[in-house]
Amino acid sequence: MRRIKCIIAYDGTNFAGYQIQQNKRTVQGELERALAIIHKGEAVRVYASGRTDATVHAYGQVIHFDSPLTIPEERWAKALNALLPDDIVVKEAAEVSPSFHARFSAKAKEYRYRVRTAQEPDVFLRNYVYHYPYSLNHEAIQKALTFLIGTHDFTSFCSAKTDVEDKVRTIYEANMIVEKDEVVFQLIGNGFLYNMVRIIVGTMLEVGIGKIKAEDIPHILEKKDRSLAGKTAPGHGLYLWKVYYDN
Amino acid sequence: MRRIKCIIAYDGTNFAGYQIQQNKRTVQGELERALAIIHKGEAVRVYASGRTDATVHAYGQVIHFDSPLTIPEERWAKALNALLPDDIVVKEAAEVSPSFHARFSAKAKEYRYRVRTAQEPDVFLRNYVYHYPYSLNHEAIQKALTFLIGTHDFTSFCSAKTDVEDKVRTIYEANMIVEKDEVVFQLIGNGFLYNMVRIIVGTMLEVGIGKIKAEDIPHILEKKDRSLAGKTAPGHGLYLWKVYYDN
Numbered sequence: 001m002r003r004i005k006c007i008i009a010y011d012g013t014n015f016a017g018y019q020i021q022q023n024k025r026t027v028q029g030e031l032e033r034a035l036a037i038i039h040k041g042e043a044v045r046v047y048a049s050g051r052t053d054a055t056v057h058a059y060g061q062v063i064h065f066d067s068p069l070t071i072p073e074e075r076w077a078k079a080l081n082a083l084l085p086d087d088i089v090v091k092e093a094a095e096v097s098p099s100f101h102a103r104f105s106a107k108a109k110e111y112r113y114r115v116r117t118a119q120e121p122d123v124f125l126r127n128y129v130y131h132y133p134y135s136l137n138h139e140a141i142q143k144a145l146t147f148l149i150g151t152h153d154f155t156s157f158c159s160a161k162t163d164v165e166d167k168v169r170t171i172y173e174a175n176m177i178v179e180k181d182e183v184v185f186q187l188i189g190n191g192f193l194y195n196m197v198r199i200i201v202g203t204m205l206e207v208g209i210g211k212i213k214a215e216d217i218p219h220i221l222e223k224k225d226r227s228l229a230g231k232t233a234p235g236h237g238l239y240l241w242k243v244y245y246d247n
Numbered sequence: 248m249r250r251i252k253c254i255i256a257y258d259g260t261n262f263a264g265y266q267i268q269q270n271k272r273t274v275q276g277e278l279e280r281a282l283a284i285i286h287k288g289e290a291v292r293v294y295a296s297g298r299t300d301a302t303v304h305a306y307g308q309v310i311h312f313d314s315p316l317t318i319p320e321e322r323w324a325k326a327l328n329a330l331l332p333d334d335i336v337v338k339e340a341a342e343v344s345p346s347f348h349a350r351f352s353a354k355a356k357e358y359r360y361r362v363r364t365a366q367e368p369d370v371f372l373r374n375y376v377y378h379y380p381y382s383l384n385h386e387a388i389q390k391a392l393t394f395l396i397g398t399h400d401f402t403s404f405c406s407a408k409t410d411v412e413d414k415v416r417t418i419y420e421a422n423m424i425v426e427k428d429e430v431v432f433q434l435i436g437n438g439f440l441y442n443m444v445r446i447i448v449g450t451m452l453e454v455g456i457g458k459i460k461a462e463d464i465p466h467i468l469e470k471k472d473r474s475l476a477g478k479t480a481p482g483h484g485l486y487l488w489k490v491y492y493d494n
Contacts, residue, residue: 009369009370009371010370011371011373057371081368086368087370087373088370089367089369089370091367120336120338121328123258123333123334124258124304126258128371
């Protein structure tokens with residue numbers, strides 16, 4: 001068996017999320033369907049760095065699978081892309097050591113979240129950027145973001161719908177990039193809880209309009225109370241941007 | 248009656264084109280449906296600067312309609328956007344003179360056509376940019392474009408499916424803008440025949456890969472033979488960008 005690692009991108013708009021579900025269109029379902037064709041009906045399980053929710057996009061999701069086939073590594077992307085629907089693309093494929101695991105070998109993950117702040121909606125970006133047509137206090141947001149950097153218990157920034165016990169995570173970078181008509185949040189951390197990025201972004205936007213004070217972030221973290229943070233920003237502005245591994 | 252002019256944008260992906268058709272989802276159909284609601288069931292006819300085909304986008308289509316309502320002009324965009332599906336947006340609305348006509352008052356139109364030349368497809372642009380993963384000779388294309396500028400009979404660049412007799416049109420500008428991973432064609436003219444922009448772009452791409460010589464363009468124009476020009480480029484890279492009127 002050979003272990004193949006792929007970097008994939010997908011447009012989350014028409015998926016019920018990454019993870020396979022009966023009778024729903026999922027990214028994992030499409031990947032396994034394509035792999036089953038290549039393996040002449042043999043089921044091939046796909047492992048990802050993590051799930052993404054419905055409407056959430058991936059620019060650089062990482063998956064792996066094992067195959068007995070002797071397809072050269074540089075041919076895998078083409079073979080899969082020929083069979084995948086056009087809202088999933090394999091960007092790179094490579095043979096890796098059998099000890100590599102898309103989820104467990106991951107050292108860090110980067111998410112980006114795009115917000116359109118211009119007054120008018122942009123019809124071409126409606127599924128790709130969250131439209132939040134308010135003037136934002138950039139300084140306040142920048143300040144609030146710095147309070148998130150480091151190792152914290154992120155219970156206040158985690159959906160109640162989770163069975164994860166340990167809510168301590170480390171955020172290495174938390175930036176806001178201001179572009180014309182748009183702000184992009186960039187978060188890099190060793191792991192993210194359920195809805196954590198979307199709750200952080202929702203909170204930052206409330207900081208931006210003055211509803212939450214930047215100085216309150218340490219207090220919100222400390223209280224471990226989801227109700228103190230902002231609303232969960234919608235999925236369609238979110239991108240799993242990159243998964244970091246050793247080397 | 249007041250005449251209202253609107254600049255609208257739409258994502259052509261999920262439309263059977265601009266023009267109303269029975270049992271098909273069209274831009275005109277959606278506009279007239281929204282206007283009928285505002286007018287309490289009264290039918291309101293919408294006039295556009297011209298049609299666009301299925302999958303073709305508009306960044307700045309212009310329409311007009313007449314209304315007996317006394318809605319202030321600055322309220323029309325909001326009223327319509329509240330009722331329109333999210334793949335159509337009214338960007339601007341203004342009251343105009345009853346002599347204004349979206350189609351007949353138009354002095355010129357600008358189209359843009361986006362082509363992705365990078366090897367890998369971009370999953371987020373698949374409905375918005377034509378993927379043509381070839382290395383293009385930019386100089387040859389620039390030269391070929393200059394032969395199109397001016398007043399010519401564009402029979403060779405017009406679909407046979409047309410009942411227009413006079414195929415003489417004037418092109419004021421024909422540019423290619425080279426960006427990272429993308430080239431954008433910009434064409435401004437006093438009018439365009441059926442599929443004309445898409446045939447011009449298809450021809451320019453064949454010039455770019457050396458299949459057609461730039462120097463052959465005058466000959467192709469002269470022969471008035473559609474079979475001498477290149478393939479019709481697909482609709483999803485095309486944008487009706489702007490319609491020009493006096494003032």
